[in-house]
Amino acid sequence: MAAPLTLLLVVAVTIRAALFRSSLADLIAERVEVVSPLNAWKRVVEGLALLDLGISPYSGDVFHETPLIIYLFHFLVDYAEITFMIADGITAVALYIAVKEYNKQVFRKQKYALEADRYPLDCLELIRSPKEMYYIPLKVAMFYLLNPFTILSCVAKSTCGLNNAVIALFILCTIKGSALLSAIFLALATYQSVYPLTLFAPALLYLLQRLYIPVNIRRPSFWWYTLQYAFMYLGSLFVIICLSFFLLGTWDFLPSVYGFILSVPDLTPNIGLFWYFFAEMFEHFRLFFLCVFQINVFFYTIPLSIKLKEHPVFLIFMQLAVISIFKSYPTVGDIALYLAFLPVWSHLYRFLRNVFLVSCVLLACSALFPVLWHLWIYAGSANSNFYYAITLLFNVAQILLVSDYFYAYLRREYHLTHGLYLKRKDGSEATLVLK
Amino acid sequence: MKTLTLLSLISTYVLVSSIGIEDKAGQFFGSGHTNNWAVLVCTSRFWFNYRHVANTLSVYRSVKRLGIPDSHIVLMLADDMACNHRNPKPATVFSHKNMELNVYGDDVEVDYRGYEVTVENFLRVLTGRLPPSTPRSKRLLSDDRSNILIYLTGHGGNGFLKFQDSEEISNVELADAFEQMWQKRRYNELLFIIDTCQGASMYERFYSPNLMALASSQVGEDSLSHQPDLAIGVHLMDRYTFYLLEFLEDIHPASTTNMNDLFKVCPKSQCVSTPGHRTDLFLRDPGSVLITDFFGSVRKVEITMETINLTSPVEQVEDKPVDGDLQRETHSYVDQLPVSEIIHQKPKQKDWHPPDGFILGLWTLILLVFFKTYGVKHLKHIF
Numbered sequence: 176m177a178a179p180l181t182l183l184l185v186v187a188v189t190i191r192a193a194l195f196r197s198s199l200a201d202l203i204a205e206r207v208e209v210v211s212p213l214n215a216w217k218r219v220v221e222g223l224a225l226l227d228l229g230i231s232p233y234s235g236d237v238f239h240e241t242p243l244i245i246y247l248f249h250f251l252v253d254y255a256e257i258t259f260m261i262a263d264g265i266t267a268v269a270l271y272i273a274v275k276e277y278n279k280q281v282f283r284k285q286k287y288a289l290e291a292d293r294y295p296l297d298c299l300e301l302i303r304s305p306k307e308m309y310y311i312p313l314k315v316a317m318f319y320l321l322n323p324f325t326i327l328s329c330v331a332k333s334t335c336g337l338n339n340a341v342i343a344l345f346i347l348c349t350i351k352g353s354a355l356l357s358a359i360f361l362a363l364a365t366y367q368s369v370y371p372l373t374l375f376a377p378a379l380l381y382l383l384q385r386l387y388i389p390v391n392i393r394r395p396s397f398w399w400y401t402l403q404y405a406f407m408y409l410g411s412l413f414v415i416i417c418l419s420f421f422l423l424g425t426w427d428f429l430p431s432v433y434g435f436i437l438s439v440p441d442l443t444p445n446i447g448l449f450w451y452f453f454a455e456m457f458e459h460f461r462l463f464f465l466c467v468f469q470i471n472v473f474f475y476t477i478p479l480s481i482k483l484k485e486h487p488v489f490l491i492f493m494q495l496a497v498i499s500i501f502k503s504y505p506t507v508g509d510i511a512l513y514l515a516f517l518p519v520w521s522h523l524y525r526f527l528r529n530v531f532l533v534s535c536v537l538l539a540c541s542a543l544f545p546v547l548w549h550l551w552i553y554a555g556s557a558n559s560n561f562y563y564a565i566t567l568l569f570n571v572a573q574i575l576l577v578s579d580y581f582y583a584y585l586r587r588e589y590h591l592t593h594g595l596y597l598k599r600k601d602g603s604e605a606t607l608v609l610k
Numbered sequence: 611m612k613t614l615t616l617l618s619l620i621s622t623y624v625l626v627s628s629i630g631i632e633d634k635a636g637q638f639f640g641s642g643h644t645n646n647w648a649v650l651v652c653t654s655r656f657w658f659n660y661r662h663v664a665n666t667l668s669v670y671r672s673v674k675r676l677g678i679p680d681s682h683i684v685l686m687l688a689d690d691m692a693c694n695h696r697n698p699k700p701a702t703v704f705s706h707k708n709m710e711l712n713v714y715g716d717d718v719e720v721d722y723r724g725y726e727v728t729v730e731n732f733l734r735v736l737t738g739r740l741p742p743s744t745p746r747s748k749r750l751l752s753d754d755r756s757n758i759l760i761y762l763t764g765h766g767g768n769g770f771l772k773f774q775d776s777e778e779i780s781n782v783e784l785a786d787a788f789e790q791m792w793q794k795r796r797y798n799e800l801l802f803i804i805d806t807c808q809g810a811s812m813y814e815r816f817y818s819p820n821l822m823a824l825a826s827s828q829v830g831e832d833s834l835s836h837q838p839d840l841a842i843g844v845h846l847m848d849r850y851t852f853y854l855l856e857f858l859e860d861i862h863p864a865s866t867t868n869m870n871d872l873f874k875v876c877p878k879s880q881c882v883s884t885p886g887h888r889t890d891l892f893l894r895d896p897g898s899v900l901i902t903d904f905f906g907s908v909r910k911v912e913i914t915m916e917t918i919n920l921t922s923p924v925e926q927v928e929d930k931p932v933d934g935d936l937q938r939e940t941h942s943y944v945d946q947l948p949v950s951e952i953i954h955q956k957p958k959q960k961d962w963h964p965p966d967g968f969i970l971g972l973w974t975l976i977l978l979v980f981f982k983t984y985g986v987k988h989l990k991h992i993f
Contacts, residue, residue: 249962414975421965424965
């Protein structure tokens with residue numbers, strides 16, 4: 176499968192290079208849907224320029240990247256385009272290898288379950304075959320590389336691409352089973368934007384499952400391994416933060432990066448949910464609503480992990496989706512990452528209920544974003560409510576997508592244990608409802 | 611030194627010509643002004659008030675022609691007639707029918723235009739109480755040796771003058787403004803000309819010294835316009851200013867016409883209204899006041915035939931041919947500013963580099979992790 180992957184990479188690089196050379200690059204780099212105050216390229220250049228003038232880039236409200244990004248771009252600022260294309264390539268290749276490995280494990284588990292006769296006889300059509308799973312890794316890479324969202328994010332040179340690369344490498348290391356590397360990459364991802372912290376739980380669950388340690392609170396082996404993993408994770412996070420201190424010699428980056436992400440002072444419109452609420456809020460309610468909104472991101476981890484403790488990779492998918500919907504400054508690059516996983520769950524297609532609705536709404540909203548922005552800002556005939564309505568609708572569509580997949584996944588699991596054609600006690604056909 | 615020169619000159623004059631010597635000397639020391647200013651205001655807008663803009667521009671033209679530079683003229687026009695959409699001859703403002711005289715020209719500098727012509731701005735210009743950001747061209751920077759000409763035209767009534775069809779300035783306000791100017795020593799002598807209906811009411815309330823006022827009509831009379839031009843479609847000038855312009859066209863910088871001739875401009879037969887004037891506040895006799903004292907900017911220059919020695923003579927360096935070659939001394943100006951040091955000084959671009967400790971630490975960690983994970987001997991199993 177190396178040849179099609181290489182071809183895909185070449186095509187993707189060509190498209191991105193063509194867009195970089197065209198006049199659209201500047202246009203895209205200014206769109207608020209693609210760049211946010213956290214990851215705009217303009218701000219990175221500004222921060223580096225401030226550093227050359229001898230001023231700390233964290234003074235003032237312009238630069239919210241981590242010191243490691245400063246270090247990286249200090250040497251690579253002239254090759255920025257190549258850097259972002261390579262980051263996209265790394266993400267795609269990492270996802271490819273990860274999904275291939277995951278498929279092998281899925282197939283192996285299925286084989287054991289079949290041999291152990293654990294599946295009822297009428298759900299044989301739900302069993303997956305290697306033939307249908309053969310092209311899934313390539314499709315994953317294709318979904319990521321050729322997604323218009325990813326292309327826009329790369330052409331805008333938003334550092335979201337780098338964040339995606341780190342998360343993809345984290346997923347790869349987790350699925351390969353290397354605890355140390357996955358802890359380190361998770362620490363890097365958390366260091367860059369706080370929210371991948373929630374991916375700690377699925378990674379832990381996966382590693383436990385891989386080592387055949389049962390997830391039982393009463394067992395000491397569970398706690399021992401959790402402690403080890405947590406220690407590796409927190410230790411590497413601590414080491415990275417201390418190292419960042421030594422770059423500039425100050426702790427200025429802590430309030431500038433993490434304080435900015437958590438306290439949301441910048442209310443530039445984006446595709447997220449924060450800006451509109453906080454623009455019209457009274458000051459004395461601000462802290463309360465800030466806590467509510469931020470808890471929303473972290474809140475779904477524990478219930479979802481309890482429900483999906485046998486299926487940590489699906490949990491990773493759901494958690495990524497929850498992060499990109501509820502984070503404080505989302506951009507289309509975040510969405511592109513979890514959309515890349517959709518081919519992995521293509522066998523759930525027969526259980527999905529809202530495909531048409533979700534795809535229409537997502538397409539329509541993506542088309543309407545620039546239109547309503549123009550009407551609001553330039554033509555003056557709309558106002559922020561119009562734009563926020565489209566934002567809300569877009570997020571609702573994403574939530575619907577994720578919950579639809581959740582339903583389909585759980586339904587398939589249920590069918591695999593209880594048979595495909597469900598009957599009620601009196602023999603009539605039953606339906607499954609997700610409550 | 612200078613008084614000696616002048617006295618010697620006067621004595622030579624006495625010897626050479628005896629007629630008008632004392633008058634000339636008297637005139638020379640008579641008017642105490644050293645600079646001239648003019649504030650010319652047109653207060654009405656809309657196309658049918660073309661004549662007010664033409665009035666103001668004719669006075670502007672005369673005043674410029676007689677020597678007052680644009681830097682000393684504050685021209686306020688409330689509307690733009692030259693580039694008005696209804697002007698069939700764009701970029702021109704004519705003062706006489708058959709388009710004989712274009713008073714707009716190439717070098718008109720309007721300082722306050724359009725909606726900037728307000729009562730507040732006018733009073734601020736007069737009293738000098740402008741915000742610090744106002745440019746020089748919009749200020750009346752007169753001092754206590756300035757003779758100022760103030761010309762107002764527009765629509766007026768008994769005791770007021772209408773600005774822009776929305777506000778008005780009263781004669782009391784104007785009188786108080788002139789008193790402020792007197793107390794702040796902003797003028798030496800002031801000539802106030804107004805061409806509106808019932809214009810004389812505007813100078814009734816003046817009480818400051820050294821003011822002379824002229825108006826185109828008395829209280830209860832209307833000032834009338836001159837002729838319409840059928841091609842342009844509006845009246846081009848008001849009568850009073852038309853005849854004033856005709857009068858001023860004959861004045862040149864050296865003319866000795868005095869104010870009494872100005873008072874005779876536009877009698878009732880030509881103007882239909884009775885022009886009025888007020889000279890009781892003026893300290894000099896109007897017969898001794900030259901037109902060019904207010905309308906022109908005449909510099910007093912005296913030419914003398916005597917040679918004067920400068921205090922430090924220039925030393926001539928003589929070249930002494932010693933051994934056949936010339937010795938020359940070069941004289942150069944002393945550098946007041948070390949210009950060469952300043953222009954060749956560029957700020958050194960100090961590029962920021964990450965500290966070495968950081969780079970060392972980072973790469974050590976990366977290498978540690980790499981070897982921990984892979985171990986050098988396991989590398990070939992991974993790929």
